[in-house]
Amino acid sequence: MAASAHPQAVQPPPTATGLDNRKLGMWAFLGSECLFFGALISTYLLYRGRSVQGPFPNEVYDIPYTSVSSGVLLMSSVTMVLALNAIQRGDDRRLRAWLLATALLGITFVGGQVFEFTVFVREGLTLSRNLFGSSFFVLTGFHGAHVTVGILMLLTLFGQSLVGRLTVENALRVELVGLYWHFVDIVWIVIFTVVYLIP
């Protein structure tokens, strides 16, 4: 009975590596995402300082605002890892609380990004205005889209937990979403430094 309640407990997954293929697949996907975001960040660097008309980065960036936004996303990684810790201990109540907190922090971050984009557009910076606008909006927009997908996955997990379909036996689901979420966070760590802070 105990063995059927915790099927992963007794034996490793029957795969050639002894590892779960879903987790292996997620890591392979994240490895490929490095190339995706690498291309976007490189494009931004390539076009940096080559715009012939404004607005230019130093005219539109609001560093204190973006710093708070970055802090919010960083803290969402802490709540995410606490959610994983909760489900591994079979603590459903804390799992739901941390999942919801992570989703709310993610929503705050995306909301902040939408506000930032709105301000930039009001100041005349659009996707087609200059090279800076094109590379900036594509890079940060794709990152924001990734965060939005992460929020949807978190809310799905939250819903599954509410109806009792997310228990300690399928903690791997939370771990996989967590890996994706942390990846989105480390991409922002790079964007924040390379795009916003480096003069």
Added chain:
Amino acid sequence: MAATETEREEFEPGGEARLPEEDVTHPGPRQYVMVGLVLAGITAIEVALFYMDFLPSPVVVASLLILMTLKFGLVMLWFMHLKFDSAIYKRLFIAGLALALSVFVIVLVTFGVFFRS
């Protein structure tokens, strides 16, 4: 030693449900919060560096890149558990990261991004 006791206490109830390669050494909530605070601290230092106009630009850039790498590593090793999980995951991710870094550094050097006046 105290950490081992904490880990045992925190993980034993659900411990039998874990995969074999993920055993025993995962940190607990306290360690995660500590890592989070360190990350917040590093971010604060980064922002402070941005405003230190009196420092030479190369020093600021180098410091920011070092701090960024530190944050990247902390999240990857602790929150994504690469410090504790199977080495295969680490190799898979590092392969993608190394490929991306080498390809794009070559592209940027080719276009003279690092040496532009």
